[in-house]
Amino acid sequence: MAESLLLPLVRGVAGKAADALVQTVIRMCGLDDDRKKLERHLLAVECKLANAEERGQINAYLRSWMEKLKAVAYEADDVLDDFQYEALRRKAPKSTSRKVLAYVTRRSLLLFRFTMSKKLKGVRSRSWLRR
Template sequence: MADLLLSALIPAVVNKAADSPFQRIGEMWGINNQRERLHNMLQEIQAVLPDAEEKANSNAAVKSWLEKLQSAAYEADGLVDDFCYEELRRDAMRRGHKVGNVSDFFSLENPALLRYRLSGKLKKVLGRVDGLIVQMERFGFVQRQRVHVVNRIRTDSLVVESKVVGRDEDKEKVVQLLLEGRENNDLIVVPAEGACGQSNQN
């Protein structure tokens, strides 16, 4: 069961770490290098994950490594979602929505504290994943999965409007749903297909 979760979780976090909301706020806060590092390290792990999962059946040390990896991957996934939420909140404010505090963590009164906390958490996650990479290299796993490098997203703020199609209405609905839940003190869970940001449409 854990193997199945990892096989789905690691690629999902890899995609989120390369997605535009995380990139935009990473550039704004000067942490884009750390974002790229997280993305690249998780890609390395993704490439050897099938071999690691197979060896875990007969190697207790590898099994323990996978358990640590699962814990770190969940932490990374939650952190990337936090960054994406903050970008969503900022985007809502740019478009004129009145957004209040969702929790003490996401504090509009003290954005410097929010930046400090998220950046600190990112540094902690990077440390955990880096340690797993060191152990991974000692195990000598074989790369059995070809990892497709995600195309680098533009690093400037230019958006080609003609290529952004059919998402405005959906985005407005999601933002409104989140804001209404905040006003009613309700916990809102919004299922999303794919990564945390925009979908690529050809």
């Protein structure tokens, strides 16, 4: 049962990585190469999952890999949600005082870029994501 829910999760995360809003903010942060690599990894994983489910080859190794993949998929989903939130936040109208406050607080683009770069690379770097 858990195996059948994993494929839609991975497809959803891959779709979110391809979302125009997410791509805009990621490009603005200079992380587009990392996003493209993550998207390619997710598509490859999606193919492997579909093949495994189609053949019914769910052995102990594959089940363990799928459990780890599920955790990374949720983590990737959270990271991409952060990019979506940032894109929507930037679209909202702001007063001058809010712009200044955003610049000097944790919402500055530089800090956001640094934080999200670490998160995105952390998700993408999981060697077992490639199986």
